[in-house]
Amino acid sequence: MDAMASRTATELLHPDRAQLRFTTVLAALGDPVRLAIVARLADVEPDGELACTTFALPVSKSTQSGHFKTLREAGVIRQRDEGTRRLNRLRRDDLDARFPGLLDLAIPQGRQVIAGW
């Protein structure tokens, strides 16, 4: 079997828990749009998944796509395809294991970003 992160060559790549890098995660969370995404996902925990459309973000569709990709490659969210929708889930367990307290700090700040929109 393949111990790497992706199932096939064209599958979405998700870094392993051990591969998460603090600066990469911080850079991913250090953007209002992405932080808002994380806060919304935290509100549907656990096991809550949201399609990209449901976020009503103030940026274009292609920019949203890029933000989700950044979050996924940083290891902040997990994405899976279901039909034509791409469902997003917060990687709470992995983030809590590697950087305990970070999400609890970031999520309220993300809610504040949303409140300002």
Place this chain on the structure above:
Amino acid sequence: MDAMASRTATELLHPDRAQLRFTTVLAALGDPVRLAIVARLADVEPDGELACTTFALPVSKSTQSGHFKTLREAGVIRQRDEGTRRLNRLRRDDLDARFPGLLDLAIPQGRQVIAGW
């Protein structure tokens, strides 16, 4: 008196505690070089100040200048000029007040970055 952040027009600008923005601070910390700077400054707390040269960073002088500026404008460090040296100090009190726990989370990670150099 002037309630703003800078003393004169040409002085270094430092955002007020109330003006600190979470995403800006996170973006500032989300870079290995800058996180290493923060960790080094934390090791000389409290009241410890370090000149830019003392960091031995793996980037050019002009790039260092830019990183210090990013940290200062994000409100992470405070800079003051003494002769030809620019002394840097961590804004621990302001950061702890606005984002409690963040520095305690980031500093060990910054030390790890340095250890990997």
Place this chain on the structure above:
DNA sequence: CTGCTATGTTCGCGATTCCCGAACATGATG
């Protein structure tokens, strides 16, 4: 099967940012 819609990605372009070396500015030192 043939459109048609809904959801996201990819592509190409202009704008911004990043990093570098070179040059500059300023203060200390002899």
Place this chain on the structure above:
DNA sequence: CATCATGTTCGGGAATCGCGAACATAGCAG
């Protein structure tokens, strides 16, 4: 004054960002 030390600023090339347009795929209606 001449020299050195510490940082900043400037200009250019590389990388990134955000956008609209076009594309790809799944689901649905007929």
